[in-house]
Protein backbone atom coordinates (compact mmCIF):
# COMPACT_ATOMS: atom_id res chain seq x y z
CA UNK A 1 0.00 0.00 0.00
CA UNK A 2 1.36 3.39 -1.04
CA UNK A 3 0.68 5.64 1.93
CA UNK A 4 -1.25 8.66 0.89
CA UNK A 5 -0.98 11.81 2.94
CA UNK A 6 -4.01 12.95 4.85
CA UNK A 7 -4.33 16.64 5.55
CA UNK A 8 -6.31 17.50 8.70
CA UNK A 9 -7.98 20.88 9.20
CA UNK A 10 -9.56 21.02 12.65
CA UNK A 11 -12.80 22.78 13.41
CA UNK A 12 -12.43 25.93 15.51
CA UNK A 13 -15.91 25.64 16.89
CA UNK A 14 -16.94 22.27 18.27
CA UNK A 15 -20.65 21.42 18.39
CA UNK A 16 -22.56 20.33 21.48
CA UNK A 17 -23.09 16.56 21.56
CA UNK A 18 -26.76 15.64 21.01
CA UNK A 19 -28.93 14.33 23.79
CA UNK A 20 -30.20 10.77 23.54
CA UNK A 21 -33.16 10.16 21.25
CA UNK A 22 -32.09 12.18 18.19
CA UNK A 23 -33.72 10.76 15.04
CA UNK A 24 -31.47 8.59 12.85
CA UNK A 25 -29.19 10.45 10.48
CA UNK A 26 -29.92 14.02 11.52
CA UNK A 27 -26.89 14.96 13.62
CA UNK A 28 -23.33 14.99 12.34
CA UNK A 29 -19.94 15.23 14.05
CA UNK A 30 -17.51 18.15 13.82
CA UNK A 31 -15.44 16.79 10.93
CA UNK A 32 -15.82 14.86 7.67
CA UNK A 33 -13.52 13.10 5.22
CA UNK A 34 -13.17 14.19 1.57
CA UNK A 35 -11.12 12.88 -1.33
CA UNK A 36 -11.13 13.79 -5.03
CA UNK A 37 -10.74 11.82 -8.25
CA UNK A 38 -9.49 13.01 -11.60
CA UNK A 39 -8.55 10.77 -14.51
CA UNK A 40 -4.94 12.00 -14.63
CA UNK A 41 -4.31 11.94 -10.88
CA UNK A 42 -6.48 9.08 -9.65
CA UNK A 43 -7.85 9.48 -6.12
CA UNK A 44 -6.00 12.31 -4.39
CA UNK A 45 -6.25 15.22 -1.99
CA UNK A 46 -7.53 13.09 0.92
CA UNK A 47 -8.40 15.42 3.78
CA UNK A 48 -10.34 15.78 7.00
CA UNK A 49 -12.11 19.13 7.27
CA UNK A 50 -14.70 20.76 9.51
CA UNK A 51 -18.20 19.44 8.67
CA UNK A 52 -19.79 21.91 6.28
CA UNK A 53 -22.03 22.22 3.20
CA UNK A 54 -20.28 21.67 -0.13
CA UNK A 55 -20.52 23.57 -3.39
CA UNK A 56 -21.13 21.75 -6.66
CA UNK A 57 -21.72 22.96 -10.18
CA UNK A 58 -25.45 22.56 -10.97
CA UNK A 59 -24.40 20.55 -14.02
CA UNK A 60 -22.52 18.06 -11.80
CA UNK A 61 -23.38 14.65 -13.18
CA UNK A 62 -24.66 13.28 -9.86
CA UNK A 63 -27.70 15.55 -10.14
CA UNK A 64 -28.69 14.33 -13.59
CA UNK A 65 -27.95 10.63 -14.02
CA UNK A 66 -27.55 9.44 -10.45
CA UNK A 67 -23.97 8.20 -10.63
CA UNK A 68 -23.42 7.66 -6.91
CA UNK A 69 -22.82 4.86 -4.40
CA UNK A 70 -22.78 4.63 -0.62
CA UNK A 71 -22.02 2.43 2.36
CA UNK A 72 -23.27 2.16 5.94
CA UNK A 73 -21.42 0.76 8.95
CA UNK A 74 -21.06 1.58 12.63
CA UNK A 75 -18.44 2.22 15.34
CA UNK A 76 -19.29 0.90 18.82
CA UNK A 77 -17.91 1.88 22.24
CA UNK A 78 -17.03 -1.04 24.49
CA UNK A 79 -17.52 -1.10 28.26
CA UNK A 80 -13.75 -0.67 28.69
CA UNK A 81 -13.87 2.38 26.41
CA UNK A 82 -12.36 0.98 23.26
CA UNK A 83 -13.88 1.80 19.87
CA UNK A 84 -14.64 -1.08 17.53
CA UNK A 85 -15.61 -1.30 13.87
CA UNK A 86 -17.41 -4.42 12.62
CA UNK A 87 -15.85 -5.98 9.48
CA UNK A 88 -15.23 -2.55 7.87
CA UNK A 89 -13.10 -4.10 5.12
CA UNK A 90 -16.28 -5.78 3.84
CA UNK A 91 -17.93 -2.39 3.43
CA UNK A 92 -15.06 -0.96 1.38
CA UNK A 93 -14.95 -4.14 -0.68
CA UNK A 94 -18.67 -3.69 -1.38
CA UNK A 95 -18.18 0.03 -2.11
CA UNK A 96 -15.86 -0.98 -4.94
CA UNK A 97 -18.31 -3.66 -6.15
CA UNK A 98 -21.07 -1.04 -6.27
CA UNK A 99 -18.61 1.33 -7.96
CA UNK A 100 -17.83 -1.19 -10.69
CA UNK A 101 -21.57 -1.44 -11.46
CA UNK A 102 -21.98 2.37 -11.60
CA UNK A 103 -18.72 2.95 -13.57
CA UNK A 104 -17.12 4.72 -10.60
CA UNK A 105 -13.34 4.19 -10.24
CA UNK A 106 -12.25 1.97 -7.30
CA UNK A 107 -10.72 3.37 -4.13
CA UNK A 108 -7.76 1.83 -2.31
CA UNK A 109 -9.74 -0.17 0.28
CA UNK A 110 -6.95 -0.39 2.86
CA UNK A 111 -6.09 3.27 2.48
CA UNK A 112 -9.64 4.54 2.97
CA UNK A 113 -10.04 2.27 6.01
CA UNK A 114 -6.91 3.86 7.50
CA UNK A 115 -8.33 7.33 6.77
CA UNK A 116 -11.66 6.32 8.35
CA UNK A 117 -9.84 5.19 11.49
CA UNK A 118 -8.04 8.54 11.65
CA UNK A 119 -11.38 10.39 11.31
CA UNK A 120 -13.04 8.31 14.04
CA UNK A 121 -10.02 8.70 16.34
CA UNK A 122 -10.38 12.49 15.93
CA UNK A 123 -14.15 12.24 16.65
CA UNK A 124 -13.93 9.56 19.33
CA UNK A 125 -15.89 11.60 21.89
CA UNK A 126 -18.85 11.33 19.50
CA UNK A 127 -19.06 7.54 19.83
CA UNK A 128 -21.95 7.18 22.30
CA UNK A 129 -21.51 5.05 25.42
CA UNK A 130 -25.20 4.34 26.13
CA UNK A 131 -26.32 0.76 25.46
CA UNK A 132 -27.61 0.24 21.94
CA UNK A 133 -26.09 3.52 20.69
CA UNK A 134 -23.33 3.79 18.11
CA UNK A 135 -21.68 6.10 15.61
CA UNK A 136 -23.14 5.52 12.14
CA UNK A 137 -20.61 5.89 9.32
CA UNK A 138 -21.74 6.95 5.84
CA UNK A 139 -19.08 6.75 3.11
CA UNK A 140 -20.30 7.81 -0.34
CA UNK A 141 -19.05 8.82 -3.77
CA UNK A 142 -20.66 11.28 -6.19
CA UNK A 143 -19.95 12.16 -9.83
CA UNK A 144 -18.87 15.80 -9.94
CA UNK A 145 -18.01 16.62 -13.56
CA UNK A 146 -20.17 19.51 -14.87
CA UNK A 147 -21.44 17.88 -18.05
CA UNK A 148 -24.89 16.89 -19.27
CA UNK A 149 -23.59 14.14 -21.55
CA UNK A 150 -25.01 10.71 -20.71
CA UNK A 151 -21.66 9.06 -19.96
CA UNK A 152 -19.51 8.39 -16.87
CA UNK A 153 -18.13 11.44 -15.10
CA UNK A 154 -14.42 12.14 -15.37
CA UNK A 155 -14.27 13.46 -11.80
CA UNK A 156 -15.63 12.19 -8.47
CA UNK A 157 -15.69 13.09 -4.81
CA UNK A 158 -15.68 10.60 -1.95
CA UNK A 159 -16.88 11.74 1.47
CA UNK A 160 -17.41 10.11 4.85
CA UNK A 161 -19.93 11.50 7.35
CA UNK A 162 -20.32 10.38 10.97
CA UNK A 163 -23.61 10.49 12.83
CA UNK A 164 -24.34 9.37 16.41
CA UNK A 165 -27.41 7.11 16.49
CA UNK A 166 -29.61 5.52 19.11
CA UNK A 167 -31.00 1.99 19.13
CA UNK A 168 -33.16 0.93 16.16
CA UNK A 169 -35.68 -0.55 18.62
CA UNK A 170 -35.56 1.80 21.66
CA UNK A 171 -37.75 -0.56 23.71
CA UNK A 172 -35.79 -3.69 22.72
CA UNK A 173 -36.38 -6.04 19.76
CA UNK A 174 -39.91 -5.81 18.45
CA UNK A 175 -41.45 -7.91 15.65
CA UNK A 176 -42.63 -5.87 12.66
CA UNK A 177 -45.48 -6.29 10.16
CA UNK A 178 -44.38 -6.46 6.53
CA UNK A 179 -46.29 -6.05 3.26
CA UNK A 180 -45.36 -8.41 0.41
CA UNK A 181 -45.16 -6.08 -2.61
CA UNK A 182 -46.89 -7.36 -5.73
CA UNK A 183 -46.97 -4.30 -7.97
CA UNK A 184 -43.64 -2.50 -7.75
CA UNK A 185 -40.17 -3.96 -8.28
CA UNK A 186 -36.97 -3.00 -6.43
CA UNK A 187 -34.44 -4.60 -8.74
CA UNK A 188 -34.01 -7.17 -11.48
CA UNK A 189 -31.15 -9.48 -12.31
CA UNK A 190 -28.72 -7.53 -14.46
CA UNK A 191 -29.87 -4.24 -12.89
CA UNK A 192 -28.35 -2.44 -9.91
CA UNK A 193 -29.90 -4.38 -7.00
CA UNK A 194 -26.52 -5.71 -5.85
CA UNK A 195 -25.11 -2.16 -5.60
CA UNK A 196 -25.75 0.35 -2.82
CA UNK A 197 -26.78 3.14 -5.16
CA UNK A 198 -29.27 5.95 -4.60
CA UNK A 199 -31.89 5.06 -7.22
CA UNK A 200 -32.60 1.67 -5.63
CA UNK A 201 -33.96 3.45 -2.56
CA UNK A 202 -35.97 6.34 -3.95
CA UNK A 203 -37.66 3.94 -6.38
CA UNK A 204 -38.95 2.00 -3.37
CA UNK A 205 -40.62 4.95 -1.60
CA UNK A 206 -43.93 4.65 -3.44
CA UNK A 207 -44.37 1.00 -2.45
CA UNK A 208 -43.26 1.76 1.11
CA UNK A 209 -45.79 4.56 1.40
CA UNK A 210 -48.53 2.19 0.26
CA UNK A 211 -47.40 -0.45 2.76
CA UNK A 212 -47.41 2.09 5.62
CA UNK A 213 -50.91 3.25 4.71
CA UNK A 214 -52.16 -0.27 5.25
CA UNK A 215 -50.41 -0.56 8.61
CA UNK A 216 -47.19 -2.28 7.57
CA UNK A 217 -43.73 -1.16 8.64
CA UNK A 218 -41.98 -2.04 5.37
CA UNK A 219 -42.05 -3.97 2.11
CA UNK A 220 -40.86 -7.47 1.26
CA UNK A 221 -39.68 -7.36 -2.35
CA UNK A 222 -40.24 -10.20 -4.77
CA UNK A 223 -38.21 -10.83 -7.93
CA UNK A 224 -39.02 -8.42 -10.73
CA UNK A 225 -39.82 -11.00 -13.41
CA UNK A 226 -42.20 -13.54 -11.92
CA UNK A 227 -43.13 -11.56 -8.78
CA UNK A 228 -42.72 -14.85 -7.01
CA UNK A 229 -39.27 -15.32 -5.49
CA UNK A 230 -38.47 -13.58 -2.21
CA UNK A 231 -35.64 -11.05 -2.39
CA UNK A 232 -35.26 -8.77 0.64
CA UNK A 233 -37.00 -6.28 2.97
CA UNK A 234 -36.45 -2.50 2.64
CA UNK A 235 -32.74 -2.23 3.42
CA UNK A 236 -32.46 -5.63 5.07
CA UNK A 237 -31.83 -9.18 3.93
CA UNK A 238 -34.39 -11.76 5.01
CA UNK A 239 -34.14 -15.14 6.77
CA UNK A 240 -36.72 -17.79 7.66
CA UNK A 241 -36.47 -20.62 10.15
CA UNK A 242 -38.41 -23.48 8.57
CA UNK A 243 -38.67 -26.83 10.29
CA UNK A 244 -35.37 -26.53 12.12
CA UNK A 245 -33.51 -25.25 9.06
CA UNK A 246 -32.60 -21.66 8.24
CA UNK A 247 -33.27 -20.42 4.71
CA UNK A 248 -32.29 -17.13 3.06
CA UNK A 249 -32.64 -16.15 -0.61
CA UNK A 250 -29.49 -16.91 -2.60
CA UNK A 251 -27.68 -13.84 -3.97
CA UNK A 252 -29.23 -13.57 -7.38
CA UNK A 253 -27.65 -10.37 -8.64
CA UNK A 254 -30.64 -8.29 -7.57
CA UNK A 255 -30.11 -8.72 -3.79
CA UNK A 256 -27.70 -6.65 -1.72
CA UNK A 257 -24.93 -8.76 -0.17
CA UNK A 258 -25.33 -7.70 3.45
CA UNK A 259 -22.40 -7.83 5.84
CA UNK A 260 -24.88 -8.79 8.57
CA UNK A 261 -26.32 -11.54 6.32
CA UNK A 262 -22.82 -12.91 5.68
CA UNK A 263 -22.02 -12.81 9.42
CA UNK A 264 -25.24 -14.60 10.37
CA UNK A 265 -24.52 -17.36 7.85
CA UNK A 266 -21.08 -17.81 9.43
CA UNK A 267 -22.43 -17.81 13.00
CA UNK A 268 -25.15 -20.36 12.13
CA UNK A 269 -22.55 -22.56 10.43
CA UNK A 270 -20.35 -22.40 13.52
CA UNK A 271 -23.31 -23.49 15.66
CA UNK A 272 -24.02 -26.39 13.35
CA UNK A 273 -27.48 -25.02 12.49
CA UNK A 274 -28.44 -26.20 8.98
CA UNK A 275 -28.61 -23.11 6.76
CA UNK A 276 -29.27 -22.91 3.03
CA UNK A 277 -29.12 -20.11 0.50
CA UNK A 278 -31.67 -20.86 -2.20
CA UNK A 279 -34.58 -19.49 -4.20
CA UNK A 280 -37.73 -19.37 -2.09
CA UNK A 281 -41.09 -18.59 -3.63
CA UNK A 282 -43.74 -16.68 -1.72
CA UNK A 283 -46.34 -19.37 -2.57
CA UNK A 284 -43.98 -22.03 -1.19
CA UNK A 285 -43.58 -19.95 1.97
CA UNK A 286 -47.35 -19.72 2.31
CA UNK A 287 -47.74 -23.50 1.88
CA UNK A 288 -45.13 -24.08 4.56
CA UNK A 289 -46.92 -21.54 6.74
CA UNK A 290 -50.20 -23.41 6.35
CA UNK A 291 -48.41 -26.57 7.42
CA UNK A 292 -47.25 -24.73 10.54
CA UNK A 293 -43.58 -24.97 9.53
CA UNK A 294 -42.54 -21.29 9.57
CA UNK A 295 -40.99 -20.91 13.02
CA UNK A 296 -39.25 -17.55 12.71
CA UNK A 297 -38.60 -14.78 10.20
CA UNK A 298 -36.18 -11.88 10.55
CA UNK A 299 -34.55 -9.12 8.55
CA UNK A 300 -30.82 -8.41 8.90
CA UNK A 301 -28.83 -5.22 8.36
CA UNK A 302 -26.39 -2.84 10.03
CA UNK A 303 -29.16 -0.55 11.35
CA UNK A 304 -31.19 -3.09 13.36
CA UNK A 305 -28.82 -6.12 13.18
CA UNK A 306 -31.89 -8.39 13.55
CA UNK A 307 -35.45 -7.23 12.96
CA UNK A 308 -37.93 -10.00 13.80
CA UNK A 309 -40.89 -10.26 11.42
CA UNK A 310 -44.15 -10.91 13.26
CA UNK A 311 -46.53 -10.77 10.31
CA UNK A 312 -46.36 -10.98 6.52
CA UNK A 313 -49.26 -9.72 4.41
CA UNK A 314 -49.37 -11.18 0.89
CA UNK A 315 -52.47 -9.86 -0.84
CA UNK A 316 -55.34 -10.97 1.39
CA UNK A 317 -53.27 -13.77 2.89
CA UNK A 318 -51.83 -13.07 6.33
CA UNK A 319 -48.98 -15.05 7.89
CA UNK A 320 -48.58 -14.51 11.62
CA UNK A 321 -45.15 -15.73 12.59
CA UNK A 322 -44.30 -17.09 16.03
CA UNK A 323 -47.39 -15.43 17.48
CA UNK A 324 -45.85 -11.95 16.91
CA UNK A 325 -43.12 -12.85 19.38
CA UNK A 326 -39.33 -12.72 19.08
CA UNK A 327 -38.02 -16.14 18.10
CA UNK A 328 -35.41 -17.89 20.21
CA UNK A 329 -32.93 -18.10 17.33
CA UNK A 330 -33.52 -14.45 16.34
CA UNK A 331 -32.77 -13.34 19.90
CA UNK A 332 -29.70 -15.57 20.18
CA UNK A 333 -28.29 -14.26 16.88
CA UNK A 334 -28.99 -10.68 17.95
CA UNK A 335 -27.24 -11.19 21.29
CA UNK A 336 -24.28 -12.89 19.63
CA UNK A 337 -23.67 -10.33 16.86
CA UNK A 338 -24.26 -7.26 19.05
CA UNK A 339 -22.12 -8.91 21.75
CA UNK A 340 -19.20 -9.20 19.34
CA UNK A 341 -19.76 -5.67 17.96
CA UNK A 342 -19.67 -4.09 21.41
CA UNK A 343 -16.90 -6.25 22.89
CA UNK A 344 -19.19 -7.90 25.44
CA UNK A 345 -18.49 -11.27 23.86
CA UNK A 346 -15.23 -12.78 22.66
CA UNK A 347 -14.60 -12.00 19.00
CA UNK A 348 -14.01 -15.61 18.02
CA UNK A 349 -14.33 -14.82 14.31
CA UNK A 350 -11.83 -11.95 14.43
CA UNK A 351 -14.40 -9.55 12.98
CA UNK A 352 -13.80 -6.37 14.95
CA UNK A 353 -11.19 -3.72 14.12
CA UNK A 354 -10.16 -1.44 16.94
CA UNK A 355 -9.77 2.30 16.30
CA UNK A 356 -6.70 3.58 18.11
Ligand SMILES: *Cc1c(COP(=O)(O)O)cnc(C)c1O
Nearest residue numbers: 235236237256258259260301302
Ligand atom coordinates in the same frame (compact mmCIF):
# COMPACT_ATOMS: atom_id res chain seq x y z
C1 LIG B 1 -27.43 -2.05 3.24
C2 LIG B 1 -28.48 -2.99 2.79
C3 LIG B 1 -28.66 -4.27 3.37
C4 LIG B 1 -27.93 -4.72 4.60
O1 LIG B 1 -26.55 -4.75 4.46
P1 LIG B 1 -25.63 -4.73 5.76
O2 LIG B 1 -24.26 -4.76 5.18
O3 LIG B 1 -25.95 -5.96 6.53
O4 LIG B 1 -25.95 -3.49 6.50
C5 LIG B 1 -29.61 -5.11 2.80
N1 LIG B 1 -30.36 -4.72 1.76
C6 LIG B 1 -30.22 -3.51 1.20
C7 LIG B 1 -31.08 -3.14 0.04
C8 LIG B 1 -29.29 -2.61 1.70
O5 LIG B 1 -29.18 -1.39 1.17
